Amino acid sequence: MLKPRFKTDPLQHAAGFRDALTGWFSKCGKDYPWRRTRDPYAVLVSEVMLQQTQIATVLGRGFYRRFLETFPTLESLAVAEDDRLLKAWEGLGYYRRVRMLRETARAVISEHGGMFPSGLAELRKLPGVGPYTAGAVRGFAFDLPSVVVDGNVARVLARMMDFSKPVDDSPGLKQLWQWAEVLADPERSRIYNSALMELGQTICRPGVPDCLSCPVAEFCRTQVPETLPVKKTKVAITEIDEHALWLRDPDGGILLHLEAGKRRQGLWKLPTRPAAEVAGLPVLIEHRYTITRYRVTLRVHDGTGLRKVSPAEGESWQHEGEIPHLAMPSPFRRVVEELLAES
Numbered sequence: 227m228l229k230p231r232f233k234t235d236p237l238q239h240a241a242g243f244r245d246a247l248t249g250w251f252s253k254c255g256k257d258y259p260w261r262r263t264r265d266p267y268a269v270l271v272s273e274v275m276l277q278q279t280q281i282a283t284v285l286g287r288g289f290y291r292r293f294l295e296t297f298p299t300l301e302s303l304a305v306a307e308d309d310r311l312l313k314a315w316e317g318l319g320y321y322r323r324v325r326m327l328r329e330t331a332r333a334v335i336s337e338h339g340g341m342f343p344s345g346l347a348e349l350r351k352l353p354g355v356g357p358y359t360a361g362a363v364r365g366f367a368f369d370l371p372s373v374v375v376d377g378n379v380a381r382v383l384a385r386m387m388d389f390s391k392p393v394d395d396s397p398g399l400k401q402l403w404q405w406a407e408v409l410a411d412p413e414r415s416r417i418y419n420s421a422l423m424e425l426g427q428t429i430c431r432p433g434v435p436d437c438l439s440c441p442v443a444e445f446c447r448t449q450v451p452e453t454l455p456v457k458k459t460k461v462a463i464t465e466i467d468e469h470a471l472w473l474r475d476p477d478g479g480i481l482l483h484l485e486a487g488k489r490r491q492g493l494w495k496l497p498t499r500p501a502a503e504v505a506g507l508p509v510l511i512e513h514r515y516t517i518t519r520y521r522v523t524l525r526v527h528d529g530t531g532l533r534k535v536s537p538a539e540g541e542s543w544q545h546e547g548e549i550p551h552l553a554m555p556s557p558f559r560r561v562v563e564e565l566l567a568e569s
């Protein structure tokens with residue numbers, strides 16, 4: 227691939243690197259809603275939302291706007307009931323994130339009188355706030371010196387420094403944070419960090435980057451960017467089957483199960499059964515989805531033929547009209563909506 231030659235060591239010429247990066251960003255930077263606010267609460271919501279979800283999804287499907295309309299302040303989030311909280315997060319998955327966000331809101335109120343701290347040490351003590359999130363809130367909301375290393379920044383740094391060791395173990399991460407600290411701009415934290423992240427999102431993207439458009443190409447050591455960053459061996463994906471029942475009563479009720487486990491507590495889904503129990507029942511719909519290291523095939527069986535169904539623990543009949551108001555994991559929302567549309 228075509229790539230301009232490395233000419234200038236970024237660690238020795240950090241000021242030049244920052245100017246090249248921020249100059250490009252001030253002309254080409256994207257206008258995201260979280261870049262228009264200085265409210266640490268709104269910044270935190272965006273950071274938590276974007277941890278495992280793409281910007282296009284968060285913006286395109288209106289998640290960020292809707293969440294802040296539902297919970298416009300720290301106080302409104304702190305007192306949110308589980309059902310409203312989970313409903314506002316529906317479609318984003320990894321529901322632990324929103325529960326932790328509520329814990330953070332409660333801690334800011336109880337320990338800081340409702341005012342977000344700006345110190346790294348205080349931010350790090352908040353529930354669920356790690357080094358990245360603390361740096362992001364401090365830099366984006368308060369414009370104070372901060373360092374952020376997310377996946378995009380890690381990729382840019384690994385390529386710039388031609389780093390061929392894994393970036394997802396502790397020695398690799400430690401090295402990236404050290405470089406990030408040397409390069410960080412203490413006087414323009416907000417714009418510098420936004421610029422570095424955006425470079426990773428748009429130009430120094432995964433796979434083959436667009437080095438010919440890169441504003442910091444002269445500071446970049448690698449000649450094989452498409453091979454970087456190096457990651458530890460990938461976790462193997464396990465295929466699993468999940469069998470659910472579709473059961474309706476004559477009054478418009480649909481049998482649903484309210485989750486009680488830690489990860490999905492408070493979410494509704496169709497009742498699931500072991501494969502042997504549903505063997506022979508017709509499959510109405512099949513849907514594949516991936517969660518963490520599992521690739522799941524969800525099969526929904528028509529339970530109409532079953533002689534008598536007594537709801538198991540956690541199961542109850544929910545009226546069809548109530549279903550849009552219940553929080554459901556996306557795969558179950560999808561199959562339930564399709565089945566309702568067909569009926």
Ligand code: SF4
Pocket residue numbers: 229382385386429430431435436437438440441442443446447448451
């Ligand atoms: S796009 Fe990435 S790999 Fe290419 S020159 Fe810029 S920093 Fe280096």
